Amino acid sequence: MSTICAPATAPGGALAVIRVSGENAISFTSSIFQPKGGTALAQKKGATLTFGNIVNPANPEEVIDEVLVSVFRAPHSYTGEDATEISCHGSSFIVEKIVTLLLGAGCRLAEAGEFTKRAFLNGKMDLSQAEAVADLIASTTAANHRMAMSQMRGGFSRKLRELRDELLHLTSLMELELDFSDHEELEFADRTELNELAQNIHDSLSALCQSFKLGNALKKGVPIAIVGETNAGKSTLLNALLQEERALVSQIHGTTRDTIEETVVMGDTLVRFIDTAGIRQTEDEVERMGIQRTFDKISQADLLVWMLDASRVQEQLQSLTTQLLPHLRKKPFLLVANKTDLLEVVQQQTLENLLAAFLAEHELAPLHIIYISARRSDDIVRLRALLTREVASLTQTHSAHALIVSNVRHYEALSQALVSIDRVMEGLHSGLSGDFISQDLRECIHHLSDIVGDISASDTLQNIFRHFCIGK
Ligand SMILES: Nc1nc2c(ncn2[C@@H]2O[C@H](COP(=O)(O)OP(=O)(O)O)[C@@H](O)[C@H]2O)c(=O)[nH]1
Ligand SMILES: [Mg+2]
Numbered sequence: 066m067s068t069i070c071a072p073a074t075a076p077g078g079a080l081a082v083i084r085v086s087g088e089n090a091i092s093f094t095s096s097i098f099q100p101k102g103g104t105a106l107a108q109k110k111g112a113t114l115t116f117g118n119i120v121n122p123a124n125p126e127e128v129i130d131e132v133l134v135s136v137f138r139a140p141h142s143y144t145g146e147d148a149t150e151i152s153c154h155g156s157s158f159i160v161e162k163i164v165t166l167l168l169g170a171g172c173r174l175a176e177a178g179e180f181t182k183r184a185f186l187n188g189k190m191d192l193s194q195a196e197a198v199a200d201l202i203a204s205t206t207a208a209n210h211r212m213a214m215s216q217m218r219g220g221f222s223r224k225l226r227e228l229r230d231e232l233l234h235l236t237s238l239m240e241l242e243l244d245f246s247d248h249e250e251l252e253f254a255d256r257t258e259l260n261e262l263a264q265n266i267h268d269s270l271s272a273l274c275q276s277f278k279l280g281n282a283l284k285k286g287v288p289i290a291i292v293g294e295t296n297a298g299k300s301t302l303l304n305a306l307l308q309e310e311r312a313l314v315s316q317i318h319g320t321t322r323d324t325i326e327e328t329v330v331m332g333d334t335l336v337r338f339i340d341t342a343g344i345r346q347t348e349d350e351v352e353r354m355g356i357q358r359t360f361d362k363i364s365q366a367d368l369l370v371w372m373l374d375a376s377r378v379q380e381q382l383q384s385l386t387t388q389l390l391p392h393l394r395k396k397p398f399l400l401v402a403n404k405t406d407l408l409e410v411v412q413q414q415t416l417e418n419l420l421a422a423f424l425a426e427h428e429l430a431p432l433h434i435i436y437i438s439a440r441r442s443d444d445i446v447r448l449r450a451l452l453t454r455e456v457a458s459l460t461q462t463h464s465a466h467a468l469i470v471s472n473v474r475h476y477e478a479l480s481q482a483l484v485s486i487d488r489v490m491e492g493l494h495s496g497l498s499g500d501f502i503s504q505d506l507r508e509c510i511h512h513l514s515d516i517v518g519d520i521s522a523s524d525t526l527q528n529i530f531r532h533f534c535i536g537k
Contacts, residue, residue, distance in 0.1 A: 066146070066183070068093055069175035070167040072160050073150070073536035081155040083163055084536055085172060086148040086180055091136060093170040094149040096122055097163070098134060106149070111138030119153065119163055122170070129166070130159045144180050145187030178533025185518060191222050192518025196472055199533050200284075207333030208283045208460065212469050221468055221475075222517055228269055229513050235262050235489075236506045239499050260493045263486060266509075270483045273470050277479075279460060280471030282367060286328040286337030287456055290362045292389065293372035294381050295319050295343025298403040301439040302372065303327070303340040306449060312340050319343060322355035324362050331453040334460055339366065344386055360388065367459055369398035370452075375436065376407040378416055382423050393429050399455070400424075400431040401448065406438040478512045485509035 068087030074080070085094055095106040100117040109115060115134045121127040135150040142148040153159050168174065178199070185195045197216035204210040215221070238259060282288065291299045300312035300321050312325050325340040339362050342355030363369060371393060373381050402420070405413065413436065420434065433451055437444035470476050485508040492502040 067173045068171065069179055070164060070172040071175035071180075071536040072164060073180075074155070076155070076157050076160070078155040081153055081160045083151040083153065083160065083167070084148070084175075084180060085151070085167060086142070086144045086146050086175075086183065087172075088147060089171060090147045090149050091138075093167060093172050094134060094151065096170045097166040098132075098151075099125070100134075106134060106136055109136045111136060111141050119151070119166065121166060129162050130154055132163075140187065140189075143189070144183040145189045146183060175535060176530075177535050178530030178537055181533060181537055182530045190217075191219075193221055193225070193472070193475060193516050194219055195518075195530075196474075197221075198537065200471065202534065202537065206283075206330050206335045209335065212280065212283060212471055215468070216471075221470075224269070224273075224468055225513050225517055228266060229510055231262065231266055232506055232510045232513070235259065235266070236503055236510070238262075239503045239506065242499050256493050256496075260490060263490045263493060267483070267486045267490060270479055270486060273468060274476065274479050274483055276468065277470045277476040280469040281473075281476075283334065283460060283469070284471045286335040287368070287460060288326075288337045288339060288362075288366045289368045289370060289452070289456075290339040290341055290359075290366035291370045291372060292341050292359060292363060293343065294374065294384070295345050297343065297372040297374045297381070298439045299343065299372050300325075300340050302370070302401070302403070302445075302448075303338055305439055305442075305445045306338055306452075318345070319347060319349065319352050322352050324355075324358050331449070332457050334456050336452070336456055344389060345384070346386075360392075363389075363392045363396070366396065368452075368455060369393065369396050370401055371398050371431070372401045372403055373420075375402040375404050375413075375416060378402065378419060382419070390427055390429070393431075397432050397455070397459070399451065400434045402434070402436045403439050405436045405444075406440065475516050478515045482509045482512035485512065 066087055068085065068089040070083060070085040073082045073084045091106050091109075097119055098106060098117055099120050100106065100115050102116070104115070106115060113136050115136065117132065117134065119129040119132050121129065130153045133152040135152070137143075137148040137150075139145060139147050151163060153163060164174070181195045181198050184190055185192060190198075194217050197213045200209065200213035201217055204213050291302060293299055295318040296316065300314045303312050303325065304310050304314065307327050307329055311327055313320050319342070321340060321342050323342065326337055328335050328337045330336070341359035341362055342352065344356055344359060347353055347356070369392065371389075400420070402416065408416070423429075424431070432455060435448060435451060437448055439445065470479065485505050488505040489502055489509065491497075492505060
């Protein structure tokens with residue numbers, strides 16, 4: 066396989082690393098490197114550092130930089146091949162120059178994800194672990210980091226192997242029955258027992274599939290929709306939470322016609338706030354489409370912030386569309402009464418009574434009722450703390466050690482495996498012949514194998530590694 070090289074660090078830092086991997090990694094690096102102190106790279110053991118100069122072999126007087134070269138020897142490297150890493154100063158000129166010299170020495174520029182792809186092909190990690198490397202690099206929150214780290218260290222792979230072993234066991238029991246079905250005197254595992262085995266596998270697969278909703282939310286941001294009448298102050302709140310002027314704010318009703326989504330880190334979790342078009346009766350076609358979209362977003366959200374204009378609560382509750390109520394009964398929500406700066410203290414008491422009566426009448430149970438002015442920063446701080454707590458408890462329904470699926474490809478394979486195991490169970494119930502059941506079992510195993518990468522289709526591999534950055 067050819068020897069590849071690429072910068073492995075993003076531009077802008079004080080130092081940069083250039084990676085080289087392949088059969089000739091050490092000799093190609095050596096041809097542009099003069100060690101200080103004598104020992105040539107070729108004589109160096111694996112996992113050692115050598116200090117020296119990068120020089121242009123065409124003109125050894127031309128010193129490009131003083132660098133440290135790490136030498137790794139197969140199979141003890143990230144890729145499993147001979148490899149070097151050149152730590153140089155982080156100038157884009159130096160990095161480019163060194164890469165050019167390496168290309169001149171015989172290297173080829175690595176494709177996106179090619180180092181990790183080689184690690185996979187050389188058996189250093191399975192496919193799901195390789196994918197976790199990309200997630201790890203992209204992780205911006207503690208929750209995402211935890212998920213990627215656990216997957217990279219093989220927690221998920223182990224679970225899949227366990228499931229595969231159980232499926233193989235079940236298959237062998239089925240096939241035993243097939244092979245000896247002529248011998249009526251022999252006792253086989255009865256079908257209730259087989260069914261129990263299948264049920265266990267079903268439960269594990271189903272739990273993994275269900276974890277995807279959380280995994281996906283953690284990766285893309287836990288969706289929280291801000292809903293309410295026009296002019297309640299929803300866009301003002303979004304801007305305050307994001308600390309930027311993202312959404313247009315105006316006293317003109319119906320300003321926000323489309324949904325706006327922005328992510329922000331709260332505690333150790335990424336949250337995706339969705340500002341929606343205010344809900345009201347309108348003749349405006351575009352605004353109506355916006356309101357329809359509001360309801361779509363409400364259905365997708367994990368948490369709702371229902372906002373009322375505290376200075377107009379009575380009118381707002383009266384005109385409140387009944388369309389919103391079923392959603393508020395189904396989803397956890399915070400009730401935020403905004404614009405308290407426009408209220409007298411006594412008015413707030415009346416307001417609290419009014420709201421309490423309304424909530425009781427409609428059987429609504431908000432997680433919290435909070436009075437704020439979206440224009441006051443200490444109110445925003447208070448609301449933010451409350452939201453952070455609620456998001457943490459939403460995402461901690463899974464224990465910290467539970468496996469969470471966050472990759473769409475894995476989720477799809479698991480869902481298909483679940484369909485196959487369901488067919489196996491149906492087959493066992495209805496007394497279907499063993500050949501058919503074995504066929505479904507094999508299919509189930511096949512879907513699980515896809516996840517860890519016992520797959521031959523190279524376009525699938527190409528597609529997975531295409532999304533990596535160069536140098537990884
Ligand atoms: N007095 C007062 N006005 C507010 C407050 N929050 C928002 N507003 C104003 O209410 C109007 C509507 O706000 P906007 O965020 O566009 O409401 P939206 O339609 O729910 O998105 C704007 O003129 C805001 O400046 C608040 O806490 N107090
Ligand atoms: Mg708005």
